[in-house]
Amino acid sequence: MKQKAWTKFLRFYLPLGLFLLFLLFPFYWMFATTFKSDAELYNLKLNPFLIHHWSLVNLKHLFYQTPFLRWLWNTFFVAITSTLISLSTSLLAAYGIQRIRFKGSSMMGIGIFFCYLVPPTILFIPLATMVFKLHLWDSLWALSLIYPTFLIPFCTWLLMGYFNSIPKELEECAMMDGASRMWIFWRVIIPLSLPGILSAGIFAFTLSWNEYLYALTFISTSLKKTVSVGLVTELVRGDIYHWGPLMAGALFGSVPVALVYSFFVEYYVAGITGALKE
Amino acid sequence: MAEVALHHVGKKYGDVQAVEDFTLTIQHGEFMVFVGPSGCGKTTTLRMIAGLEEITSGEILIDGRKVNHLPPKDRDIAMVFQNYALYPHMTVFDNMAFGLKLKKMPRDEIEQRVRQTAGMLGILDFLKRKPRELSGGQRQRVALGRAIVRTPKVYLFDEPLSNLDAKLRVQMRLELKKLHEKMNTTSIYVTHDQIEAMTMGDRIVVMKDGRIQQVGHPLEIYMHPRNRFVAGFIGSPTMNFIEGARIEKENGALFSVTKGMKLPIPKTHFEALAPYAGREIVLGVRPEDLSEGDDPNAPGAVKAYVEVVQPVGNQIYIDVKVGDRNLLAAISPQSAVKVKEEILLKARLENLHFFDPESEKALV
Numbered sequence: 001m002k003q004k005a006w007t008k009f010l011r012f013y014l015p016l017g018l019f020l021l022f023l024l025f026p027f028y029w030m031f032a033t034t035f036k037s038d039a040e041l042y043n044l045k046l047n048p049f050l051i052h053h054w055s056l057v058n059l060k061h062l063f064y065q066t067p068f069l070r071w072l073w074n075t076f077f078v079a080i081t082s083t084l085i086s087l088s089t090s091l092l093a094a095y096g097i098q099r100i101r102f103k104g105s106s107m108m109g110i111g112i113f114f115c116y117l118v119p120p121t122i123l124f125i126p127l128a129t130m131v132f133k134l135h136l137w138d139s140l141w142a143l144s145l146i147y148p149t150f151l152i153p154f155c156t157w158l159l160m161g162y163f164n165s166i167p168k169e170l171e172e173c174a175m176m177d178g179a180s181r182m183w184i185f186w187r188v189i190i191p192l193s194l195p196g197i198l199s200a201g202i203f204a205f206t207l208s209w210n211e212y213l214y215a216l217t218f219i220s221t222s223l224k225k226t227v228s229v230g231l232v233t234e235l236v237r238g239d240i241y242h243w244g245p246l247m248a249g250a251l252f253g254s255v256p257v258a259l260v261y262s263f264f265v266e267y268y269v270a271g272i273t274g275a276l277k278e
Numbered sequence: 279m280a281e282v283a284l285h286h287v288g289k290k291y292g293d294v295q296a297v298e299d300f301t302l303t304i305q306h307g308e309f310m311v312f313v314g315p316s317g318c319g320k321t322t323t324l325r326m327i328a329g330l331e332e333i334t335s336g337e338i339l340i341d342g343r344k345v346n347h348l349p350p351k352d353r354d355i356a357m358v359f360q361n362y363a364l365y366p367h368m369t370v371f372d373n374m375a376f377g378l379k380l381k382k383m384p385r386d387e388i389e390q391r392v393r394q395t396a397g398m399l400g401i402l403d404f405l406k407r408k409p410r411e412l413s414g415g416q417r418q419r420v421a422l423g424r425a426i427v428r429t430p431k432v433y434l435f436d437e438p439l440s441n442l443d444a445k446l447r448v449q450m451r452l453e454l455k456k457l458h459e460k461m462n463t464t465s466i467y468v469t470h471d472q473i474e475a476m477t478m479g480d481r482i483v484v485m486k487d488g489r490i491q492q493v494g495h496p497l498e499i500y501m502h503p504r505n506r507f508v509a510g511f512i513g514s515p516t517m518n519f520i521e522g523a524r525i526e527k528e529n530g531a532l533f534s535v536t537k538g539m540k541l542p543i544p545k546t547h548f549e550a551l552a553p554y555a556g557r558e559i560v561l562g563v564r565p566e567d568l569s570e571g572d573d574p575n576a577p578g579a580v581k582a583y584v585e586v587v588q589p590v591g592n593q594i595y596i597d598v599k600v601g602d603r604n605l606l607a608a609i610s611p612q613s614a615v616k617v618k619e620e621i622l623l624k625a626r627l628e629n630l631h632f633f634d635p636e637s638e639k640a641l642v
């Protein structure tokens with residue numbers, strides 16, 4: 001018995017613990033730095049892993065001297081709108097490709113996948129031209145419309161896999177009962193795909209929340225920046241890093257995502273594994 | 279009530295001819311069974327009737343009206359799928375009420391009809407449950423209920439019992455048959471199980487490789503299979519086929535002869551078999567047409583050596599050697615037959631089957 005507990009500890013809890021430590025340490029570092037004064041931060045004699053004197057000075061800096069709350073709202077706005085646009089488009093696209101056997105549907109699926117493979121570093125120059133022509137330069141809508149270029153392929157593929165796990169007899173039965181395609185889509189497919197839709201949504205939300213390159217390229221006004229860009233452009237002045245506020249911003253920027261994840265974690269797992277249990 | 283007619287219906291998937299030249303009329307109120315090995319095109323035929331699959335050639339008529347391009351919802355057909363296809367996110371009640379709600383039936387009428395059907399099927403207590411909270415047999419009933427409650431013109435069943443255990447299958451078979459007697463709705467039932475086909479069908483369609491092999495009443499098919507495939511497929515245990523049996527003519531009588539066995543052919547078959555005199559044919563003997571005999575000189579007597587004895591209760595299956603061939607015989611459970619002993623068998627001569635070795639068609 002004792003032996004067993006030991007082997008379980010060695011083979012399961014120990015690796016898991018080390019892994020957690022590795023993953024969570026950056027968060028702890030952000031947290032610790034946030035609540036230290038500069039004096040403590042740069043004092044090499046103190047143990048850097050502990051907080052000796054709690055200080056709110058970095059938070060004051062972040063919230064009063066930068067438009068951080070505005071950045072949070074911008075990020076939220078962009079993440080939500082681009083997620084909604086991507087989800088609604090992907091739902092229809094994935095359903096169409098997977099279930100309505102039109103000519104070239106499988107080619108279309110592959111085509112969408114290839115779109116996903118084109119890196120943003122190549123795309124941002126042509127996209128910049130388009131953004132200018134649409135008079136969306138320096139507008140949050142530019143991001144809301146551009147993020148779907150990588151979110152839609154991603155969500156479409158995830159949802160295609162999910163729809164594939166729904167037996168097509170369910171739809172056929174509904175069809176024989178007199179339901180229309182749209183009706184079936186709303187009343188049968190959507191409710192059954194909720195875990196898939198949620199996980200696609202979470203992915204889309206996180207990807208747009210963390211996006212950096214497009215946000216850096218298309219937004220220049222401070223008040224319109226997103227968190228990821230705002231922090232780096234306004235709290236790194238030349239070669240001076242305002243570590244305290246930077247880390248505070250990073251901490252408060254990652255909290256919403258962590259909340260979203262923990263809230264939907266069950267659906268998220270079900271969505272990834274594509275398991276539709278009867 | 280409806281009549282379903284198929285005229286030369288065919289279905290091709292790319293290069294695969296799934297169903298070919300399928301012609302059949304299913305009468306008002308008839309319980310028609312499609313039976314055949316897996317992949318013979320039963321499901322495809324059913325789905326074409328339902329309108330879930332486009333047909334490549336021919337035409338389908340329901341009550342004399344051509345429905346080739348009519349969408350499923352306008353055909354007034356209900357189908358029970360092999361995997362039940364219950365909506366996992368809806369309660370049993372909502373599953374059953376689904377079609378009625380779509381028809382915009384008043385709420386209280388829906389309620390009343392669902393309850394009545396559920397009562398008939400013994401699932402009244404489960405109306406509030408979700409499908410995942412039911413056993414296989416209960417789900418099966420819900421699937422049936424969902425079809426029945428709509429009172430369509432035609433029912434289609436695609437192997438509805440194949441996911442149930444053997445005992446439940448026998449019970450549901452009986453209940454389905456009773457339900458059909460009560461409602462008398464035209465039904466098409468697909469199965470790969472010949473016993474299910476024999477016991478349930480008013481008529482049976484035996485299929486192979488997308489083609490109809492024979493259509494008829496169960497006993498008619500059992501007694502007079504039209505070719506070797508049907509003979510082997512219908513009946514359990516399977517018919518013994520003796521290849522290379524010769525038809526011989528002696529003193530104006532015909533015999534079918536193989537090593538260790540010489541069976542006189544009944545006079546009624548003389549005309550059909552005379553042209554085959556001196557040629558080899560395939561002789562078919564059902565195990566149940568071989569019984570224990572007592573007179574070694576009686577017509578149809580066969581000496582055999584017992585290799586395996588399998589009692590099944592109401593019969594004993596024995597695997598015997600006659601000449602250099604193995605045959606299966608189903609004999610009376612009272613028999614004192616023993617392994618590795620000689621036994622005298624007697625073939626029921628009027629039930630012998632003869633097949634052409636090339637075309638495999640029945641000769642009589």
Ligand SMILES: Nc1ncnc2c1ncn2[C@@H]1O[C@H](COP(=O)(O)OP(=O)(O)O)[C@@H](O)[C@H]1O
Pocket residue numbers: 291294295296314315316317318319320321322323
């Ligand atoms: N959607 C499809 N695409 C291609 N071939 C199919 C399709 N559905 C069935 N087939 C083929 O058609 C033939 C008949 O299939 P099916 O009707 O399902 O047989 P059964 O129900 O008698 O087992 C099989 O050879 C099968 O492989």
Ligand SMILES: [Mg+2]
Pocket residue numbers: 317320321322
């Ligand atoms: Mg089938």
